[in-house]
Amino acid sequence: MPKLTIDGKEIEVEAGTNLIEAARRLGIEVPHYCYHPGLSIAGQCRLCMVDIEKTPRPTIACNTQAADGMVVRTDTERVKQTRQSMMEFHLVNHPLDCPVCDQAGECWLQIYYMKHGLYDPRMTDEKVHKPKAVPLGPHVMLDAERCILCSRCVRFCDEITATGELGIFNRGDHSEIGLFPGRDLTNNYSGNVVDICPVGALTDRDFRFQVRVWYLDTARSICTGCARGCNVEVHVNRRRPHHADGRRVARLKPRYNGEVNAWWLCDVGRYHYGFVDAPGRLTTPARRGPNGVAEVGWDEAIAAIAEALQRHAPEQVAVLASPLMANEDLAALRRLLELRGVRQVAFDVPPAAPAEGDDFLLRADRTPNRRGAELLGLGGDAAGILAAAREGRLRCLWVFHHDLLAAGWPASEAAEALARVETVIFTGTGANATSDRAHWVLPAAAWVEREGTFTNFEGRVQRFRTAVEPLGAALPEWDAVGRVLAALGEPATAGRAEHWFRALAAIVPAFAGLTYQSIGDAGQMIAGASSAGAPAPPGRRPQVPA
Amino acid sequence: MAETVLMRNFDRANSHTLAVYRGAGGYAAWDRARTMEPGAITEAVKASNLRGLGGAGFPTGMKWSFIPKSHTGPVYLVVNADEGEPGTFKDRYLLERDPHALIEGMLIAARAIRSALGFVYIRGEYVQPGRRFSAAVKEAYDAGLLGSGFDLVVHRGAGAYICGEETGLLSSLEGKKGWPKIKPPFPAIKGAFGQPTIVNNVETLCCVPPIVERGAAWFAGLGTKTQGGTRMYSVSGRVKRPGVYEAPVSITLRQLIERAGGVSGTGRLKGVVPGGGSAAILRADEIDVAMDVDGLKAAGSMIGSAGVVVMDESVSIPEALLVLARFYAHESCGQCTPCRESTGWIYKMVHRIVDGHGRKDDLDTILDVARRGGGTTICAFYDGAIGPYISYIEKFRDEFEGLCRS
Numbered sequence: 001m002p003k004l005t006i007d008g009k010e011i012e013v014e015a016g017t018n019l020i021e022a023a024r025r026l027g028i029e030v031p032h033y034c035y036h037p038g039l040s041i042a043g044q045c046r047l048c049m050v051d052i053e054k055t056p057r058p059t060i061a062c063n064t065q066a067a068d069g070m071v072v073r074t075d076t077e078r079v080k081q082t083r084q085s086m087m088e089f090h091l092v093n094h095p096l097d098c099p100v101c102d103q104a105g106e107c108w109l110q111i112y113y114m115k116h117g118l119y120d121p122r123m124t125d126e127k128v129h130k131p132k133a134v135p136l137g138p139h140v141m142l143d144a145e146r147c148i149l150c151s152r153c154v155r156f157c158d159e160i161t162a163t164g165e166l167g168i169f170n171r172g173d174h175s176e177i178g179l180f181p182g183r184d185l186t187n188n189y190s191g192n193v194v195d196i197c198p199v200g201a202l203t204d205r206d207f208r209f210q211v212r213v214w215y216l217d218t219a220r221s222i223c224t225g226c227a228r229g230c231n232v233e234v235h236v237n238r239r240r241p242h243h244a245d246g247r248r249v250a251r252l253k254p255r256y257n258g259e260v261n262a263w264w265l266c267d268v269g270r271y272h273y274g275f276v277d278a279p280g281r282l283t284t285p286a287r288r289g290p291n292g293v294a295e296v297g298w299d300e301a302i303a304a305i306a307e308a309l310q311r312h313a314p315e316q317v318a319v320l321a322s323p324l325m326a327n328e329d330l331a332a333l334r335r336l337l338e339l340r341g342v343r344q345v346a347f348d349v350p351p352a353a354p355a356e357g358d359d360f361l362l363r364a365d366r367t368p369n370r371r372g373a374e375l376l377g378l379g380g381d382a383a384g385i386l387a388a389a390r391e392g393r394l395r396c397l398w399v400f401h402h403d404l405l406a407a408g409w410p411a412s413e414a415a416e417a418l419a420r421v422e423t424v425i426f427t428g429t430g431a432n433a434t435s436d437r438a439h440w441v442l443p444a445a446a447w448v449e450r451e452g453t454f455t456n457f458e459g460r461v462q463r464f465r466t467a468v469e470p471l472g473a474a475l476p477e478w479d480a481v482g483r484v485l486a487a488l489g490e491p492a493t494a495g496r497a498e499h500w501f502r503a504l505a506a507i508v509p510a511f512a513g514l515t516y517q518s519i520g521d522a523g524q525m526i527a528g529a530s531s532a533g534a535p536a537p538p539g540r541r542p543q544v545p546a
Numbered sequence: 547m548a549e550t551v552l553m554r555n556f557d558r559a560n561s562h563t564l565a566v567y568r569g570a571g572g573y574a575a576w577d578r579a580r581t582m583e584p585g586a587i588t589e590a591v592k593a594s595n596l597r598g599l600g601g602a603g604f605p606t607g608m609k610w611s612f613i614p615k616s617h618t619g620p621v622y623l624v625v626n627a628d629e630g631e632p633g634t635f636k637d638r639y640l641l642e643r644d645p646h647a648l649i650e651g652m653l654i655a656a657r658a659i660r661s662a663l664g665f666v667y668i669r670g671e672y673v674q675p676g677r678r679f680s681a682a683v684k685e686a687y688d689a690g691l692l693g694s695g696f697d698l699v700v701h702r703g704a705g706a707y708i709c710g711e712e713t714g715l716l717s718s719l720e721g722k723k724g725w726p727k728i729k730p731p732f733p734a735i736k737g738a739f740g741q742p743t744i745v746n747n748v749e750t751l752c753c754v755p756p757i758v759e760r761g762a763a764w765f766a767g768l769g770t771k772t773q774g775g776t777r778m779y780s781v782s783g784r785v786k787r788p789g790v791y792e793a794p795v796s797i798t799l800r801q802l803i804e805r806a807g808g809v810s811g812t813g814r815l816k817g818v819v820p821g822g823g824s825a826a827i828l829r830a831d832e833i834d835v836a837m838d839v840d841g842l843k844a845a846g847s848m849i850g851s852a853g854v855v856v857m858d859e860s861v862s863i864p865e866a867l868l869v870l871a872r873f874y875a876h877e878s879c880g881q882c883t884p885c886r887e888s889t890g891w892i893y894k895m896v897h898r899i900v901d902g903h904g905r906k907d908d909l910d911t912i913l914d915v916a917r918r919g920g921g922t923t924i925c926a927f928y929d930g931a932i933g934p935y936i937s938y939i940e941k942f943r944d945e946f947e948g949l950c951r952s
Contacts, residue, residue, distance in 0.1 A: 043728035044882045046922050057921045063728050085918035089887040122911050125894040149880065168723065168880070171706070173890035175880030 004070040019061035019072055020048055030074055031083060031112050033090070033198045034150035035062040038263045039159055042151050047086045047112070051076045058082050080116070087117035093128045093173055095145045103200030105213040109148070128173050136166075137185030139205050139267060140194055144176040147201035153177060153193035160264065161360070162539035163187040177201065188358055191270045192263075195253060206271060207251045210244040211237040219467035220255060220521055222454055224324065224447050225269030226357070227365040229456035229523075230254060230261035232269075234448045234467040247277045248468050249448055257522055260460065262534040266362045273448065280430045282443035283472025298473065298483065301440055306487035308396050308423040309340055316395035318344035318385045321378045323367035324401045326452030327461070327511075328500035329477035330369070330376045335503070336481055339488060344388065346380035347373040350408030359538050363457060372455035375510045375526065383409065389417035398425040400477065401444070403432035427477055442480050445470035452476065452497050453519065459529030461511070463519050549768065551756050551776050552749060553792045556643045562678045564685040567646035573691065575755035579654040587658035591754065593762035595774030600626055600747030601822065601850045602926070603773070603839035612734035613659050613742045622743040623656045623664040624719065625751060627679075628703045628710035630669060632823030632873060633853030636778035636790050637748040641668065641675035644752065645682035649691065649698070651751030654758055656696045659744050663697050667715050670703040707877035711925045712745040714879065725881045726925035749778060769795040773838045783856035784811040795838035799828065802837060803856060811858035817941070818857065821850030823870050824930025826937035848933070863942040864900050864949055867934060871896045874931040884919035885928035891915065892935055904950040909939055
């Protein structure tokens with residue numbers, strides 16, 4: 001392994017490591033635009049110049065591999081002057097429209113100008129004009145004047161998705177990013193080009209003009225769009241609610257995890273959070289009686305549900321859990337089932353139309369925690385439960401999240417089943433046809449409103465954290481179930497998700513030894529499982545001749 | 547008059563045909579080379595001191611020897627016939643009047659580098675040279691010269707100067723936008739379609755048959771200590787007899803202008819571009835300089851493609867710079883930032899000065915911008931552009947200042 005010196009500090013790196021990455025490990029930032037660790041080396045922006053001993057002029061760090069004995073300096077006068085020049089060149093034709101630019105606050109032109117530019121502008125001539133506010137596809141808007149032509153988006157569509165929608169057209173300072181004729185940026189990963197765009201050229205049509213980025217709070221989380229569990233950051237707007245009509249979740253951004261999703265996130269996952277702030281959110285516990293629906297307090301609802309569970313024989317009670325629930329929720333539910341001796345439980349309600357996965361990150365299973373529900377032993381015969389209800393053998397049915405009337409069985413049968421059960425309890429984030437027929441409706445906190453863990457399809461247990469307060473009186477499912485347990489006399493069920501994770505780790509062998517601390521930010525595999533790592537992008541797979 | 551090597555067949559009727567070329571002794575060198583070991587051909591070319599005649603002046607034999615010996619896959623020979631350097635028109639004459647000399651040179655070079663496939667990338671605007679060369683390729687196939695161990699593909703450019711930069715040419719040849727490639731890797735290691743590739747200029751390869759036929763020592767003896775042979779100088783501008791002149795590389799610029807009939811127009815020389823648009827301009831008192839790679843380097847300019855543009859005293863240097871500045875702004879491929887942004891910016895400043903709206907500090911800005919961008923780009927395009935930016939202003943600053951308002 002080559003050992004080199006950067007700014008007087010020695011470091012040993014694997015062969016093939018470039019100087020940007022080698023410097024990064026020493027905490028030295030080499031500014032750059034076109035370089036991205038997930039893409040090929042373009043060497044276009046020319047900002048990452050460093051001085052290498054015995055090299056006559058500054059060299060780009062991105063295309064220089066660390067070599068044994070190499071002596072690199074990133075802090076010479078010559079390097080500083082080169083960076084300043086490159087900043088001036090990048091900004092010569094830039095419109096400098098920061099006040100109306102959505103990227104302001106997270107723009108690498110702003111950041112690097114303040115760090116490495118700070119020159120007096122000399123450009124007094126007319127700037128080059130290019131197309132503005134051009135929709136490239138359903139999610140991405142282009143402002144070609146702001147573009148610094150780093151080509152990251154073009155390389156992304158060539159090398160990651162292999163869809164090749166984008167190109168750079170024309171020459172010289174008239175060069176511009178654009179779509180090839182007849183193409184739209186409709187691939188399922190289009191949102192990533194906004195993430196990797198270092199400037200305000202590509203903005204997110206969903207996010208733009210909602211809120212200034214400096215008002216955003218972030219939390220580390222997991223995407224719930226499918227069973228892969230891509231690592232994300234949730235960006236929420238709590239400080240300027242009036243800027244976005246009360247919409248709190250501003251956007252999801254992928255968070256690097258080389259074992260799961262690398263730098264990327266699919267559009268299905270990225271834009272699936274709309275339900276969190278949707279008008280149909282359930283916010284208050286409610287009771288449906290002969291005289292209609294009445295909002296009630298949690299205490300009343302919990303007492304009534306506990307009473308129903310006690311009153312009915314275990315054979316007359318069934319639970320339809322959900323793979324949308326976190327491990328902690330499922331652990332609390334399992335305890336409740338054990339306590340009452342309820343054996344009729346299932347989580348796998350067949351979807352009306354099966355989803356399809358894609359050739360990269362997106363899984364056909366669009367739930368985040370099927371593996372967790374399986375490991376907790378909550379699998380069962382959902383159709384059998386429905387049949388039992390229709391045949392009048394059930395007195396109490398607790399449904400989590402599912403809309404039984406929009407599932408892969410006849411809606412009339414589901415409606416009939418619900419009508420024959422004396423006490424139907426529904427817990428979920430949003431109203432649906434099932435909640436409309438439930439006697440008790442308990443609002444659940446969405447995943448961004450709470451913490452917990454999901455187990456992805458490979459068996460990786462990953463933590464998600466609270467980004468924003470629950471809407472209204474919504475509670476995490478573990479909390480609602482825990483309150484029922486307390487009402488049934490179960491001693492002290494602590495008011496934290498972690499309590500349930502500890503309980504789970506103690507009783508389910510696959511989770512033995514796992515703690516919130518050991519899971520950390522990268523996740524941890526359950527006992528006996530191994531990870532194949534983030535899949536190779538379609539554009540990077542070896543091509544098989546036709 | 548010195549010996550003509552490259553233009554030896556130009557005056558023969560139908561010199562572009564195989565029959566005439568053969569009648570003048572053509573393909574004898576190939577007959578000889580095919581009995582030689584590939585390594586021996588490369589050694590002969592090294593000993594001849596042949597240096598690339600497209601612009602960079604890199605020793606040809608040394609370039610050939612960079613092909614990795616261990617490589618077992620294909621090796622490509624690519625001919626750069628995308629002649630686009632302002633003031634240069636020599637390759638077009640070779641393609642039009644002696645296309646078989648290039649084919650013969652390619653056959654020999656291909657044997658030296660063990661290549662079975664060659665590409666000739668001809669500038670799109672070169673219609674007649676393209677036709678002539680394609681016809682010659684057909685003749686060579688029909689005669690069995692091509693197609694038995696070495697195949698040749700003619701590829702036409704589409705009008706971009708940057709495709710004359712060797713790696714821009716390779717990108718274009720591969721069907722991509724003609725963007726130069728970042729180096730390393732160099733083409734000899736990883737070139738066209740990812741395979742080791744040698745890119746040579748038309749004129750360079752046309753020197754190879756005479757070297758094989760008459761010997762490396764003879765060829766080396768025609769030139770200077772560091773560069774062998776003769777070369778073709780394209781002389782244009784204010785001279786009485788513009789055209790292509792072949793001369794030993796030891797000729798001086800003054801002698802060359804005299805061969806072209808001397809300065810026309812006012813008859814009084816103001817400046818000369820000695821090596822194509824990208825070469826620094828020389829003043830009238832700087833023309834006693836040898837027209838080889840090292841002679842012009844010592845004079846602060848470069849021989850480049852040997853395109854000589856002569857300007858008499860009536861020529862406006864700022865207007866001459868405007869023409870070139872427009873050219874570089876138009877032809878910059880736009881791949882890397884310093885070149886993309888500053889060629890356009892400098893053009894706007896020069897334009898403003900010529901229009902009478904310039905400021906004297908614009909001149910310092912141009913010089914500073916040019917110097918800051920120099921040596922920072924992927925290819926040599928921008929370093930070529932700053933040759934004129936800096937030299938025209940430094941050497942004729944009074945003329946520029948005379949146009950400035952403040």
